[in-house]
Amino acid sequence: MSDVWSAPHHPAPVDAVVTLPGSKSLTARALVLAALADGPSRLVRPLRARDTDLMAAALRTLGVRVDDDGEDVVVSPGTLRGPVTVDAGLAGTILRFLPPVAALADGAVRVDGDPRLHERPNGGLLAALRALGVRVDDDGRGRAPFTVHGAGRVRGGPVEVDAGESSQIVSGLLLAAARFDEGLDLALAGGVPSMPHVEMTVTTLREHGVDVTATDRGWRVAPGPVAALDRVVEPDLSNAAPFLAAALVTGGRVTVRDWPAVTTQPGAHLDRLLPAMGAQVVRTAEGLQVTGTGTVRPLVADLGEVGELTPVLAALCALADGPSRLTGIAHLRGHETDRLQALDEVLTAVGARVRQLPDGLEIEPGPRRAAVLDSYADHRMVMAAAVLGLAVEGITVTDAGAVTKTLPDFRERWAGLLGEPIGAVP
Ligand SMILES: O=C(O)C1=C[C@@H](OP(=O)(O)O)[C@@H](O)[C@H](O)C1
Numbered sequence: 119m120s121d122v123w124s125a126p127h128h129p130a131p132v133d134a135v136v137t138l139p140g141s142k143s144l145t146a147r148a149l150v151l152a153a154l155a156d157g158p159s160r161l162v163r164p165l166r167a168r169d170t171d172l173m174a175a176a177l178r179t180l181g182v183r184v185d186d187d188g189e190d191v192v193v194s195p196g197t198l199r200g201p202v203t204v205d206a207g208l209a210g211t212i213l214r215f216l217p218p219v220a221a222l223a224d225g226a227v228r229v230d231g232d233p234r235l236h237e238r239p240n241g242g243l244l245a246a247l248r249a250l251g252v253r254v255d256d257d258g259r260g261r262a263p264f265t266v267h268g269a270g271r272v273r274g275g276p277v278e279v280d281a282g283e284s285s286q287i288v289s290g291l292l293l294a295a296a297r298f299d300e301g302l303d304l305a306l307a308g309g310v311p312s313m314p315h316v317e318m319t320v321t322t323l324r325e326h327g328v329d330v331t332a333t334d335r336g337w338r339v340a341p342g343p344v345a346a347l348d349r350v351v352e353p354d355l356s357n358a359a360p361f362l363a364a365a366l367v368t369g370g371r372v373t374v375r376d377w378p379a380v381t382t383q384p385g386a387h388l389d390r391l392l393p394a395m396g397a398q399v400v401r402t403a404e405g406l407q408v409t410g411t412g413t414v415r416p417l418v419a420d421l422g423e424v425g426e427l428t429p430v431l432a433a434l435c436a437l438a439d440g441p442s443r444l445t446g447i448a449h450l451r452g453h454e455t456d457r458l459q460a461l462d463e464v465l466t467a468v469g470a471r472v473r474q475l476p477d478g479l480e481i482e483p484g485p486r487r488a489a490v491l492d493s494y495a496d497h498r499m500v501m502a503a504a505v506l507g508l509a510v511e512g513i514t515v516t517d518a519g520a521v522t523k524t525l526p527d528f529r530e531r532w533a534g535l536l537g538e539p540i541g542a543v544p
């Protein structure tokens with residue numbers, strides 16, 4: 119398939135029920151914990167996308183058996199060993215979840231990935247590992263590529279962690295901590311974004327029988343076994359965002375099937391954010407149903423807890439009937455791309471007036487115009503462009519294949535949502 123994509127223009131109301139694949143974040147945690155567990159675990163409906171395929175490959179490289187029969191994935195722990203090189207692609211989940219696992223391996227584990235991975239912040243994680251007695255070689259910038267010299271065991275114990283640039287630094291340490299000799303007593307040095315993702319980690323650990331308690335400054339994980347666990351992976355609610363947004367933009371109705379009643383996924387916050395933008399949101403027997411009026415209301419919100427929803431919400435803001443202000447998202451500059459800069463460029467190209475704040479964006483809609491938009495190698499920028507394309511005729515996305523990071527068949531699913539042919543540019 120061509121990587122240049124003509125995003126379908128579709129002003130008519132959509133009316134669809136969509137089923138989405140498993141959560142990237144839950145699949146990554148399930149794979150890591152299954153790899154550290156005391157027996158085999160079965161994952162039902164895991165995500166199969168670039169990020170999770172690379173995570174499975176990384177664990178296999180380290181000595182874990184990961185069997186995928188096309189239905190379920192069965193993970194059978196093995197002796198972790200180096201020397202190996204792990205390809206993290208552009209996945210923050212691998213960059214931050216794998217090194218603490220690598221520290222438990224016997225041998226050197228080099229972590230590398232896409233050119234942009236080399237820019238993603240990770241100094242807080244490498245410093246914490248060193249403080250816990252792990253030898254790590256890097257270029258002095260705390261970024262990939264780096265080598266974790268696993269010694270077969272990690273002492274563990276108290277550690278202060280700077281996770282201001284990514285919650286995944288906390289999650290990565292907590293996920294492996296039960297296997298450290300002394301467990302882990304993690305104290306935050308400052309704030310941490312995306313707290314729902316840390317809560318997801320704590321919940322997932324407890325489901326695997328790990329003893330995690332909240333402390334004044336962080337979390338304590340007791341040393342002990344990680345219980346094997348069979349689980350069904352929830353659908354990815356962040357990837358639901360563009361599909362639900364289509365209901366707002368077109369004045370239509372979209373239901374995402376199997377919306378969990380209780381979840382730690384940040385996408386759950388769509389059921390308050392989309393009503394703030396004029397949608398009606400109800401839970402039906404089938405899932406979460408969003409109905410729009412065709413008019414999108416502006417949004418003023420702190421998105422610090424739900425940063426990964428920003429690109430799609432920002433696209434909605436560019437189509438709203440007034441100015442929006444999104445804050446609390448300085449850490450998005452270290453995501454797949456500098457998302458504040460990328461959104462500034464893309465929304466400006468389609469006619470909005472955009473002002474970058476130190477921690478966010480002000481977006482004032484303007485006369486809409488056609489544009490060629492880059493994906494910036496960022497799956498969520500492709501999804502944001504898709505939302506813009508519904509209302510703005512002539513949106514073309516280059517390097518749209520970036521969407522395979524978390525939703526390989528996004529373009530087919532989008533065409534299905536609209537009942538249209540796929541729209542690839544020859
Ligand atoms: O733990 C996770 O699965 C994630 C945590 C968040 O990272 P940051 O805290 O770096 O934003 C989120 O944006 C990312 O998409 C997934």
Ligand SMILES: C=C(OP(=O)(O)O)C(=O)O
Nearest residue numbers: 208209210211426453454
């Ligand atoms: C920030 C994201 O990804 P990563 O897990 O690579 O950090 C994201 O999916 O929006």
